[in-house]
Amino acid sequence: MGESLNGLKRTIMCGEIREKHIGDRVVVMGWVQRKRNLGGLVFIDLRDREGILQVVFGEEINKDAFNKADLAKSEYCIAVSGNLVKRESPNPNMPTGMVELKGEEIKILSESETPPIYIKENLDAAESIRLKYRYLDLRRPDMQRIFKIRHKTTKIIRDFMDGEDFLEMETPILTKSTPEGARDYLVPSRNYNGKFYALPQSPQLFKQLLMVSGYDKYFQIAKCFRDEDLRANRQPEFTQVDMEMSFVEENDVIELNERLIKRVFKEMADVEVKLPIERMTWKTAMEKYGSDKPDLRFGMEINDISEEVKASDFKVFKSALEDGGSVRAVKASNSADMPRKKIDKLGEFVKTYKAKGLAWIALKEDGIKSPIAKFLKEEELKAIIDKVQGKTGDLILIVADKNSVVFQALGALRLELAKELEILKDNKEFRFVWITEFPLLSYNEEEGRFQAEHHPFTMPMDEDIQYLESDPGRVRAKAYDIVLNGEELGGGSVRIHDTALQEKMFKVLGFTKESAWERFSFLLEAFKFGPPPHAGLAYGLDRLIMFLAGTENIKDVITFPKNQNAFCPLTEAPNVVDENQLCELGIRFENNKE
């Protein structure tokens, strides 16, 4: 059974009704959140996108309506007409709590079976069932709040970019593999059997082409695709706020984006982001925080104690230093009494980052306790404590290894300690930092060659270009990431627009002229025709929305997400297709494959 509207028009949303509307005759429509029959009165909490309104039906108000209302159950979709009156027992916890609607007419627009999940905030249901019944999960007010945030945020971004004379331009989804290096999703071609389109991992090449085309300022809120094994906060398709500008340098991109960030966080979170946002070189970030996305909401910085222990005979320190590594420490305040078991667990933790072990020094009330004390001279111990400004009650945690391991282990340990010590509990801060001067290249030990850290079109810093061939690992890039509370929100770079430099770069990356051409042909070809200096940046929109909505689950900010196996429990995609479709594509499947 489903009644028609038959010309009945909604006059107001449930959630918009306030005391000032008392006396108004209204028509509202929505879903039955709850129905109670209390001695001759039927109360319905009626829910729409904007909120919940109490509706009361009684025999003395309208008997037919009363009887029909009593048929309604949870999640029935109904329309009600009547007068708004002052509520007899007001509920100050609800925005509409001063008012109730006396229901004179009701239409049952559609019925509902008992939903398999509760339509309420903070639902504690299994993800599989939430995704299978996503349309019910999306009815929950906290999910509706998130998608309002998402809509409003993209609107603000678009308004801002439009105001800055950027043109929003669409780039192709059916295209050729882009050189991001992750695995592409492929689309078999019917016209050219055996050939494939690739879904874009980003609009990188196209946005650079648009700069070559003179569009000057481009942006797009773009779908991107990566066929990677999914981790907690990854989805096969995700959304980027993507931009590119011509005739600019690093500072121009940063300055524009600071204004964008300020506006978004002001309007969406009522937070004043102070400009300019702090900048930190990659080197400093690694040395002080062991991470290129440092969380600056707390200190607990890493200290280099190599100098202090350089004369030590302690084998672990000695061999690390001899191998060109370092000895570094973080200090946890008021943690000297941490139980041995917990410290051992931290030791296991750093081993997952390839550290050989974790040394510690506890500055207890009753003196220093440390399993390594016996290996150190007293002045060495003192020097370490001085270097980290240790005082009674502190726990000093030390890793000695090659630098990359030390940074990674202590960077992770620092975050783990913050969690353990609840340092960030109730912290509402949004702490931004630009990380700059990234290494241009990193050495791939497996392949025995340098590879681009960002992508092969990233411009080296002017003063480092001289080392490009002689000492590639030393070259820093004109690349920048914007980091928020320890997460990368976005990143970008100045691009190479000089053909000679680009060719040198390819050479360093081990491309022959032919192989570079094969892979990037059309971009290289385009660069023959007066490419402008250009630079850009891209944000992960999903992550930005997660911050603004206060959720740590990317699935909460995507309407119809996939699960960890890139499967959609709602639509059951991917699925089998008709044999004749495969036939048209000329595709067969291996028999020996699952």
Add this chain to the structure above:
Amino acid sequence: MGESLNGLKRTIMCGEIREKHIGDRVVVMGWVQRKRNLGGLVFIDLRDREGILQVVFGEEINKDAFNKADLAKSEYCIAVSGNLVKRESPNPNMPTGMVELKGEEIKILSESETPPIYIKENLDAAESIRLKYRYLDLRRPDMQRIFKIRHKTTKIIRDFMDGEDFLEMETPILTKSTPEGARDYLVPSRNYNGKFYALPQSPQLFKQLLMVSGYDKYFQIAKCFRDEDLRANRQPEFTQVDMEMSFVEENDVIELNERLIKRVFKEMADVEVKLPIERMTWKTAMEKYGSDKPDLRFGMEINDISEEVKASDFKVFKSALEDGGSVRAVKASNSADMPRKKIDKLGEFVKTYKAKGLAWIALKEDGIKSPIAKFLKEEELKAIIDKVQGKTGDLILIVADKNSVVFQALGALRLELAKELEILKDNKEFRFVWITEFPLLSYNEEEGRFQAEHHPFTMPMDEDIQYLESDPGRVRAKAYDIVLNGEELGGGSVRIHDTALQEKMFKVLGFTKESAWERFSFLLEAFKFGPPPHAGLAYGLDRLIMFLAGTENIKDVITFPKNQNAFCPLTEAPNVVDENQLCELGIRFENNKE
């Protein structure tokens, strides 16, 4: 060679410079449109996104700059600093024509080879070369104008929808086949070998789910995909302005969209669209214009002359009427003297629409001429002429056949005549019309069953529901198209939200309960939980932009389009992929396929 900006900042765009800027010191950057060395002075027309500025270099202004400027060639990318002065020989045809820049410094940011196409308006180059060098084609000012229109139009649409409380929501690209009936693009799954995602033909099912989820008003500017054989104005991927509303009826959707249309055409074309827009039933459109997308910018309507010839012995008319068909005519004014050859050509033309032939009556100065006059009584001939209000100088063209053929043939003939007679030459009108009351179903003769004209979720008109099982062909739908100048700009419908009616609909379409469930499972499942009444509409954005930009080629409004074979000459997509990628997907190709 490519110089760096090294801190040099652009101060203004070339195309923005006006007389009021004379005296300003500026830095401009752009491309060399033209360079001339006229006796000791180098003139460069410098082009950026906003327009062209004349720059002059001279030995007496700055000798180094003069020498360097003389090295510049077409499409070099340069930066110039200097003072703006009054131009000695003003060019009133250019917005910047009163001003010139005295170039004191020049940087050659990058050089250019001679471009394979001219960077100029109204280029007459082969499409293949335009698409291969798309980044140069996109440099042309008329293309840049189009993408500014595209950006601005989508901005206006988004502003409008936001103002009407619609939420822009993204729906998945990697999803399950949707029931539009065209061929899907497929994406093989790596996790589930042998299974596929499909790229969406439209967000139809998802937007209906979002209504079930209570989002109330949804819109999206969405990429859609169809793997169809391409016709002139089709692309494998295209963009829809897609919307859906809850708790509304047909008129609400139409009224909202009229205001949207009015706003877009006012702001983008400075045209006042008068509201309400005319509405015409499908039946009237077919009978008067032989088309469900009539071009109302001219008359030349179709007249039914069946009644006038019903007693005629003329075999062609007689057999058409006996078979349940009709005899209908269009009248071309001032065309009685059309040469016989041309008339014969029109006869051939209607045959391509399956008409058996074209009868004609020419009302010449010296009397009636008609090859069929001998078969008609004088009063019959007179009755025909009266019916079409023929007068001297007119040419009456007649088709007799079953109705569907008559409508199609005369509808096409009417447009052909308008072209032939140049009726629409210099017509700048934007003539909108809503077509309503479409047939819900059409009979598929091949498959011997009824099929949905719009899609299987379209609501029948209330008064016709009674015929759904007894006389399906008679049932009209709550569906509506918005037609502009004879082209469908968009269309939509009210959706069925009643499960019982939906099941009846599936039965009429020949689905068993199981097969309907198999195909639409999750939507049908969702409809168990209180679906609201809802209705929607989608526009083809590409076509809208074509109207606003005044181009008839869809490739002009898409940044990087495919050619007729769904191939991109620029990126060479689709292309072969690595064997190991196919291996991961478990895919092999048939040997006996090309």
